[in-house]
Amino acid sequence: MSSPEPIPPPNDRRSSRASSNASLAVPTLDNTREPVELLVVGGPPSTPSPLALRASNSPSSNRRKSRIAKLPPDVHLLEYLSACDSNLICLICHSPFDKPVQLACEHFFCRECLDHAWDAQHDAQKTCPTCRGRVDTTREPLPVPKIIATMLDELVVKCPNTKSGCDWIEQRVNVHDHVLLYCEYTLVDCPDFDCHLYITQKDFHKGCLHYTEHQRTTCPNRSTACPHCSVELLRLELNAHVKDICPKVIVPCPGTLVGCTVAVERADLAGHAKGCSMAIMAPYFRDQQARIERSEARLEPLSRKVGILEDGLSKITNMLYPPNANDSSFPVTNPLDPNSDAFTTAPLVPTPDFRLPPASFPPVPPSHDTSQTPLTNPTPPPFDSQIHHLLTLHGSLRDEVSRIANALTDYEGRTNMMIINENQRVKDEMLHTNAAINGMRMQLHWLVSATLQQRTGSTNSTGNSTSRAGGSTDSNASGTQGTNSNLGSRSAGASATLHLPLRRLSDSTRQNTKL
Amino acid sequence: MFASKRLSKELSKLHDKLPPGITLIKADDFTEWLMDIRVIDSNPLYQDEVYRLKFVFSQTYPIEAPEVVFVKDEDHPIPWHPHVYSNGIICLDLLDRQGWSPVHNVESVCVSLQSMLTSNTKQERPPGDEHFVKHNKQRPKDINFVFHDNQV
Ligand SMILES: [Zn+2]
Ligand SMILES: [Zn+2]
Ligand SMILES: [Zn+2]
Ligand SMILES: [Zn+2]
Ligand SMILES: [Zn+2]
Ligand SMILES: [Zn+2]
Numbered sequence: 073m074s075s076p077e078p079i080p081p082p083n084d085r086r087s088s089r090a091s092s093n094a095s096l097a098v099p100t101l102d103n104t105r106e107p108v109e110l111l112v113v114g115g116p117p118s119t120p121s122p123l124a125l126r127a128s129n130s131p132s133s134n135r136r137k138s139r140i141a142k143l144p145p146d147v148h149l150l151e152y153l154s155a156c157d158s159n160l161i162c163l164i165c166h167s168p169f170d171k172p173v174q175l176a177c178e179h180f181f182c183r184e185c186l187d188h189a190w191d192a193q194h195d196a197q198k199t200c201p202t203c204r205g206r207v208d209t210t211r212e213p214l215p216v217p218k219i220i221a222t223m224l225d226e227l228v229v230k231c232p233n234t235k236s237g238c239d240w241i242e243q244r245v246n247v248h249d250h251v252l253l254y255c256e257y258t259l260v261d262c263p264d265f266d267c268h269l270y271i272t273q274k275d276f277h278k279g280c281l282h283y284t285e286h287q288r289t290t291c292p293n294r295s296t297a298c299p300h301c302s303v304e305l306l307r308l309e310l311n312a313h314v315k316d317i318c319p320k321v322i323v324p325c326p327g328t329l330v331g332c333t334v335a336v337e338r339a340d341l342a343g344h345a346k347g348c349s350m351a352i353m354a355p356y357f358r359d360q361q362a363r364i365e366r367s368e369a370r371l372e373p374l375s376r377k378v379g380i381l382e383d384g385l386s387k388i389t390n391m392l393y394p395p396n397a398n399d400s401s402f403p404v405t406n407p408l409d410p411n412s413d414a415f416t417t418a419p420l421v422p423t424p425d426f427r428l429p430p431a432s433f434p435p436v437p438p439s440h441d442t443s444q445t446p447l448t449n450p451t452p453p454p455f456d457s458q459i460h461h462l463l464t465l466h467g468s469l470r471d472e473v474s475r476i477a478n479a480l481t482d483y484e485g486r487t488n489m490m491i492i493n494e495n496q497r498v499k500d501e502m503l504h505t506n507a508a509i510n511g512m513r514m515q516l517h518w519l520v521s522a523t524l525q526q527r528t529g530s531t532n533s534t535g536n537s538t539s540r541a542g543g544s545t546d547s548n549a550s551g552t553q554g555t556n557s558n559l560g561s562r563s564a565g566a567s568a569t570l571h572l573p574l575r576r577l578s579d580s581t582r583q584n585t586k587l
Numbered sequence: 588m589f590a591s592k593r594l595s596k597e598l599s600k601l602h603d604k605l606p607p608g609i610t611l612i613k614a615d616d617f618t619e620w621l622m623d624i625r626v627i628d629s630n631p632l633y634q635d636e637v638y639r640l641k642f643v644f645s646q647t648y649p650i651e652a653p654e655v656v657f658v659k660d661e662d663h664p665i666p667w668h669p670h671v672y673s674n675g676i677i678c679l680d681l682l683d684r685q686g687w688s689p690v691h692n693v694e695s696v697c698v699s700l701q702s703m704l705t706s707n708t709k710q711e712r713p714p715g716d717e718h719f720v721k722h723n724k725q726r727p728k729d730i731n732f733v734f735h736d737n738q739v
Contacts, residue, residue, distance in 0.1 A: 148592050163690035164649060165589075166596040188589065189689045192650045201688045 142258050145232045145251040148182075153228040153241060160224060163202060164189060168244075169224055173213035177205040180216060233257035236272060284308065327351035329358060385458070388465065590648040591617040597692055609697045612639070619643050623663075624697055626704050632667055633704055639663040640700065641675075642693060652687035655696055667710045668703065674720045678713060679703065 147170035156168045164185035171183045179202040181189070189201045198207040207213075225245035231238040232247070236257040240250055251258050256274035263271070264280030275281060287294055287308045296307045300320035305313055314321055319339035325332040327350030336344055345351040594617045601611050612621035620642040626633040643654040657665045657675035665671060670678040680686035681699055713719070 165593055166600070166692070167592075185689070188650050192647070202690045204688065 142252055142260055145247050147244070147247075150229045150232060150244065150247065151234065153230065156227060157223075160220070160227075168227055169216075169220070172216045172220060172224065174216050175200050175205070175207055175212050176214070177203050179203060180220070181213075183213070186213060231255055231257070233272075325351050326354045329354050329361075388461065392461070392464070589650075590644055590646055593649055594644060597694070601694065606694065606698055606701075608701055609694070617644060620693065621658075622693065622697055624701050624704075626701065628705050630705055630707070632707065632710055636666070637663060638666050638704075640697065642696075649689040649692065652682050652684065652691075653693070653696070655682050655700075666704055667712070668707050669709055669711050669713055670703070671712070672716050672719055673712055674723075676719075676723070 148165050148167045150167075152168065160168045162169050162172070162180070162182045162185055164181055169180060169182050172180050173183050173186060174180045177200050179200050181201065186201070190198050193199065198209055199205060200207055225243060227244045228241060229244045229247055231240035232251060233255055234240075238255055238257040240255065242250065257272045259270035260273050260276055261271075262269050262280050262282060263276055264283070267280045267282050269282045271281060288306065294306055294308070295304055296310060297304055298310065298313055298318055298320075300314065300318050303313075303318075320337055322335050323338050323341060324335040325341065325344055325348055327334075327345075327348050330350040330353055332348055332350040334344055334348065598614055601614075605611065608625040608627045610623040610625075612623055614620040622640045622642065623637050624640060625637050639658045639660070641654075641656050641658045645651050645653070655677060657663075657671060657677065659665050659675060665673055665675050672678070677700070679699070681691065681696065
């Protein structure tokens with residue numbers, strides 16, 4: 073929107089309209105034949121493929137597609153914060169230009185307005201609506217100067233949904249994005265499949281409000297009488313009324329929880345509850361019940377945790393002291409374990425049950441106890457305490473880590489060496505290649521010089537005497553060039569080499585030193 | 588849609604400010620408006636008289652010209668003019684299919700008519716007025732006027 077669109081040639085107008093329709097997905101009144109054209113038009117890569125089009129025409133996806141389709145803001149209906157400069161007003165629609173174009177006579181119009189005006193005119197003779205000047209439709213309309221577009225973009229407008237409550241006010245260039253992407257008040261299709269009304273984006277997640285609204289205000293059948301108390305009320309609110317309010321509905325005493333079997337009309341319930349001890353007790357019971365449930369819920373993860381820890385511990389024990397290392401001389405009592413009494417009474421039957429510091433835990437569910445009876449796991453715990461055991465474990469882990477670190481350094485060193493070696497090899501190769509290239513350059517140089525000498529020798533034979541007289545010092549230089557560059561073309565004579573540009577001399581010597 | 592958008596803009600501008608001698612009488616919808624015009628300069632032909640114009644807009648306004656006629660009632664006569672028939676139909680190129688342009692608007696039409704009256708000095712009707720008024724059944728914009736006189 074910020075940059076003026078490239079203006080299609082006039083005879084292409086229909087196709088451009090069709091493609092813009094596609095991108096906006098706006099249902100138009102005259103789109104009965106547009107979709108067919110879409111297939112033919114082709115054009116930008118964003119044009120949906122025929123397959124996608126067919127898919128989008130199936131009823132289910134059609135519904136989904138229309139749900140995200142929002143109407144783009146109509147620039148002609150925007151409310152401008154301040155009066156716009158009259159030079160920026162389109163004379164056809166009387167609002168600030170929307171996608172303006174200009175004619176050769178320097179009259180400006182909205183693209184759409186001009187198309188409208190021209191629709192009524194003969195194809196061959198379009199005229200400017202303002203000055204009636206003939207228009208050359210092969211060349212016009214022309215794009216407008218950039219400054220016009222910028223001035224239009226910077227006009228400050230209100231959100232088109234201002235009446236619904238949006239207080240967005242910003243430059244016009246942003247209004248399209250605001251309405252289509254950000255504005256909460258933009259209308260979208262109601263989320264309810266059967267409802268064909270619109271709803272603001274903000275309320276979309278609330279589901280269909282139209283039906284409720286209909287039930288509340290417009291439905292001719294909206295009111296009904298309560299079957300229990302025959303009060304007139306909205307049908308919509310009947311359920312809530314019966315459940316919570318209706319004084320005639322039979323409800324049980326709140327003491328049901330504790331065993332009261334009385335059930336009376338809600339109006340009389342207060343009287344009963346005053347005398348019913350169970351109803352009085354009920355809140356306390358309910359409190360207690362809730363507390364117990366909470367505690368049980370907390371207990372569950374704790375006992376699972378204990379199980380996991382025990383499992384891990386016994387595994388570690390097994391790993392460090394395999395079952396066959398049966399040595400009963402190890403002390404088996406845990407100083408922290410209040411159950412250690414049981415162990416001392418039967419020292420010959422060592423227990424594998426290593427409890428973690430147990431004081432804060434309730435007895436472990438019986439399943440753990442049975443799975444770890446002394447018979448199934450006769451290994452004696454061969455260490456003083458769990459702390460000792462953990463320390464050993466830690467030490468071995470540390471060893472392992474340092475071993476790995478060493479291995480890493482070693483490996484790094486080797487890799488470095490390999491890279492250096494490889495580099496050396498590549499360098500050597502490059503040197504060889506350089507040498508070869510220089511050799512070829514020399515040969516090429518020789519060939520060029522030889523050709524030049526031949527040519528100058530034949531054409532300049534008449535001017536030889538004069539140049540020789542004027543350039544005695546130069547002839548020395550050319551002589552050195554002859555020997556340096558090893559051309560072996562002395563037969564051509566010093567007079568001929570004179571005509572080579574001196575620059576070549578320095579060039580060739582440089583090459584010589586390089587080799 | 589196009590017409591109502593444009594007319595609502597025009598209307599708000601007319602409510603805002605009007606040229607002297609032009610009054611907005613009725614614009615309840617976007618199909619028919621009534622405007623009053625008065626000749627400001629002291630032209631003895633139109634002294635102390637107010638003429639009522641009826642604008643009828645089509646859906647395609649402003650692409651298509653509005654239908655503009657003078658209406659006659661006890662307070663508002665039909666002005667004398669060699670291009671205004673006695674039934675109120677106006678023969679003005681501006682209001683013809685060829686002469687109309689979408690850049691014209693209600694206000695500019697009123698001003699044009701006002702100045703057309705101001706510059707007139709002849710107290711007469713177009714030639715064949717009686718016959719035309721008796722037999723014409725066409726709507727004003729379908730009549731093929733011959734613009735016989737371009738000076739007014
Ligand atoms: Zn326009
Ligand atoms: Zn022009
Ligand atoms: Zn908004
Ligand atoms: Zn709904
Ligand atoms: Zn009730
Ligand atoms: Zn009770």
